[in-house]
Amino acid sequence: MKHEALFYNSEDDKKVSCYLCPHRCVIADGKLGYCGVRKNIDGKLYSMIYGRISSACADAIEKKPLYHFHPGSYTFSIGSLGCNMRCKHCQNWQIAHSRADNGDRDTSYISPEELVNLSLENKCSGISWTYNEPTIWIEYAIDGARLAKENGQYTVFVTNGYIEPEALDAIGPYLDAYRVDIKGFDNYREDDVPETDIKVSEELQDSRHCFYRDVANVKSVRPILDAAIRAKSKWDMHVEIITNVVPGYNDDNEELHEIAGWIVQNLGDETPWHISRFQPYLDLSHVPSTPISTLETARKIGVEEGLKYVYTGNVPGHKWENTYCHSCGEMLIERVGFGVKTFEIKDGMCTKCGTSIPIVGGFG
Numbered sequence: 001m002k003h004e005a006l007f008y009n010s011e012d013d014k015k016v017s018c019y020l021c022p023h024r025c026v027i028a029d030g031k032l033g034y035c036g037v038r039k040n041i042d043g044k045l046y047s048m049i050y051g052r053i054s055s056a057c058a059d060a061i062e063k064k065p066l067y068h069f070h071p072g073s074y075t076f077s078i079g080s081l082g083c084n085m086r087c088k089h090c091q092n093w094q095i096a097h098s099r100a101d102n103g104d105r106d107t108s109y110i111s112p113e114e115l116v117n118l119s120l121e122n123k124c125s126g127i128s129w130t131y132n133e134p135t136i137w138i139e140y141a142i143d144g145a146r147l148a149k150e151n152g153q154y155t156v157f158v159t160n161g162y163i164e165p166e167a168l169d170a171i172g173p174y175l176d177a178y179r180v181d182i183k184g185f186d187n188y189r190e191d192d193v194p195e196t197d198i199k200v201s202e203e204l205q206d207s208r209h210c211f212y213r214d215v216a217n218v219k220s221v222r223p224i225l226d227a228a229i230r231a232k233s234k235w236d237m238h239v240e241i242i243t244n245v246v247p248g249y250n251d252d253n254e255e256l257h258e259i260a261g262w263i264v265q266n267l268g269d270e271t272p273w274h275i276s277r278f279q280p281y282l283d284l285s286h287v288p289s290t291p292i293s294t295l296e297t298a299r300k301i302g303v304e305e306g307l308k309y310v311y312t313g314n315v316p317g318h319k320w321e322n323t324y325c326h327s328c329g330e331m332l333i334e335r336v337g338f339g340v341k342t343f344e345i346k347d348g349m350c351t352k353c354g355t356s357i358p359i360v361g362g363f364g
């Protein structure tokens with residue numbers, strides 16, 4: 001459904017400028033923005049995907065992945081079309097790389113009211129905007145999230161984090177959890193940050209891929225980091241970070257140290273960090289799967305930097321998919337696939353030693 005967009009300015013010659021995400025597209029009359037779903041029609045910008053659902057499913061919250069947020073609950077998960085990144089290995093490319101003017105994509109309109117009813121009917125505890133980038137259909141996300149909150153449901157963004165502050169502030173009052181990718185850290189050093197923030201040698205810097213530029217086709221990680229801080233500090237969202245470790249692209253130990261160190265310093269040492277296994281796909285089909293040993297090294301790096309909860313992902317049955325008390329080491333949440341097998345946290349504390357464990361919401 002067509003819906004006038006938020007976050008745009010009118011320009012000369014019937015052009016519009018969109019400031020929903022850091023691409024800040026200037027769009028001529030009749031054209032779509034980079035995300036492929038926001039269209040200039042006669043000098044006004046429209047979302048072409050308001051309520052246009054390409055995928056909907058009741059998922060375990062662990063599948064997002066969110067491990068410290070309503071564990072064991074189900075979340076009504078929806079996606080639409082388009083994305084403001086073009087990741088070469090996107091698992092959801094059929095919808096994410098699709099444009100709103102592609103007539104061959106199956107979508108159905110679901111109003112915000114129907115969305116909330118569907119979540120309740122499917123016995124879900126909340127709604128997740130996932131599968132494609134939530135930011136690019138923010139008009140629908142705001143309306144749906146507001147209604148979800150009024151009906152006692154939680155709300156989740158599974159996001160690449162490429163959003164401008166004004167837009168984050170608009171959804172902020174209605175969003176409970178923010179699961180964001182930090183795909184790499186290289187471009188952070190190339191921004192206008194003070195020299196003191198640059199930790200690695202120039203030689204190493206030169207030898208690296210710039211993940212965001214080379215793989216996701218965006219300029220910098222900087223707006224993503226700023227938005228993650230804003231989500232937590234201004235809007236008190238529960239934040240979990242994921243890094244999909246791609247061999248040869250972002251598996252450098254020093255880069256992983258930087259990501260983990262940044263999380264500790266800016267989001268806190270209780271922020272869960274998921275290090276997930278890359279599987280060859282799409283334009284990165286030639287790249288091998290991430291060795292398990294690399295993920296284990298990355299986990300060790302996260303712990304060395306001070307993170308208390310570092311998880312491996314996409315390795316079913318691995319012991320680092322479970323939650324352990326950071327104080328006594330007791331296994332507190334045992335996960336099997338996306339299910340929770342045991343849950344040994346009571347009143348927010350380790351049942352063995354009484355240490356406080358940061359989990360939002362109860363079990364189930």
Ligand code: SF4
Pocket residue numbers: 018019020021022023024025032033034035036038084136
């Ligand atoms: S949301 Fe879409 S149209 Fe707007 S700036 Fe980002 S890519 Fe461009």
